[in-house]
Amino acid sequence: MTTSIAFFAMLSSKGGVGSFSVGVSSLICFFIAFLAYKKVSHNIISRSDWFFFTLALCAIPLWYMTDSALNAVILLSVIDTLGFIPTFKKAYYYPFEEKLIFFIIMIIKDMFTLMALEEYSLTTLLFLVTLNISTIIFVIMVFVRRRVKSNPCIIQNYTLDKKRKI
Secondary structure, eight states, X not given: OHHHHHHHHHHHTTOGGGGHHHHHHHHXXXXXXXXXXXXXXXXXXXXXXXXXXXXXXXXXXXXXXXXXXXXXXXXXXXXXXXXXXXHHHHHHHOGGGSOHHXXXXXXXXHHHHHHHOSSOOHXXXXXXXXXXXXXXXXXXXXXXXXXXXHOTHHHHHHHHHHXXXX
16 A cells, blocks of 8 residues: 555656556556465464555545645555564564565666666655665575574674673
8 A cells, every 4th residue: 555655756856767666566456465365265364464554545635635745645655664574573583484685676676767767756766765765674684694593603603702801
């Protein structure tokens, strides 16, 4: 939902052709959500899912009432970042369960999208930059956690060195 609203905000702020990849991403997200809903027989939608969905929908009247796409993009960027927290938490504890290639492709796609924007403004850049920074931090965190989990001596040696200095 956030991606589709951000797409329309970017488009209305003269993002041009560069905003099309955000629109395509939005369609893909809706398609994946539809397939997941159809495939899983015990559709569990958590309270936090409903909370973020409702919050994302609030961006539309905010945009309408303030007549500013930037206000909607700010809210959507915050919502998207907060909505990423459960993924961070899961990946922190189970770093080998994440398929990082998806996130790396997303970073590359967003870099090309940033270069393809026809007009640069806070409205056209904020959502993509926030998403990209969050994703880059996520990928780095997963790499670090994989290394720590596969070699617990890293942490042990670090804590022993700390104790020796004290």
